[in-house]
Amino acid sequence: MTEQKTIWLTQEAFDKLNSELEHLKGPGRQEVIEKIADARDEGDLKENGGYHAAREEQGKIEGRIRQLEDMLRRAEVGETPPDDGIVEPGMVVTYKFVGDDDDEAESFLLGAREIAPDDLKVYSPESPLGAAIHGHAKGETVSFQAPNGKTLEVIILDAKPFSG
Numbered sequence: 001m002t003e004q005k006t007i008w009l010t011q012e013a014f015d016k017l018n019s020e021l022e023h024l025k026g027p028g029r030q031e032v033i034e035k036i037a038d039a040r041d042e043g044d045l046k047e048n049g050g051y052h053a054a055r056e057e058q059g060k061i062e063g064r065i066r067q068l069e070d071m072l073r074r075a076e077v078g079e080t081p082p083d084d085g086i087v088e089p090g091m092v093v094t095y096k097f098v099g100d101d102d103d104e105a106e107s108f109l110l111g112a113r114e115i116a117p118d119d120l121k122v123y124s125p126e127s128p129l130g131a132a133i134h135g136h137a138k139g140e141t142v143s144f145q146a147p148n149g150k151t152l153e154v155i156i157l158d159a160k161p162f163s164g
Contacts, residue, residue: 008089013115021068080161085138098153
């Protein structure tokens with residue numbers, strides 16, 4: 001089994017996830033329990049679509065509760081990293097593949113999906129690209145092995161703190 005890694009979160013993201021967890025463990029759970037009870041009162045459970053839908057919803061809620069608990073247990077709450085051009089969790093990294101034009105550059109947040117807006121890609125620090133560039137600086141060329149086995153080279157064009 002692989003070691004569980006720390007997840008970098010801002011205080012705001014940590015508080016938001018904690019609120020979601022408290023809602024799911026309290027009112028969220030209670031609502032689905034009531035739906036299951038109401039559907040159970042309707043009779044035959046084998047052909048009761050409402051019952052099966054409520055049980056499926058319960059499974060999703062319980063799964064999200066486990067995910068949030070795990071994430072919050074591993075969270076490292078901190079300030080935005082320094083604006084020093086060194087790639088670390090909490091940075092928006094702009095890069096391009098060696099040989100590509102500058103207009104083919106891409107940006108992503110190195111960190112947790114929960115803190116990023118929907119329009120910003122997120123890579124985990126444990127992903128092949130994230131692990132390869134972590135600790136490297138703007139202007140450096142870094143190679144890494146992609147999941148398909150190919151060795152790729154990227155140039156780090158910029159690394160700025162995320163100010164989400």
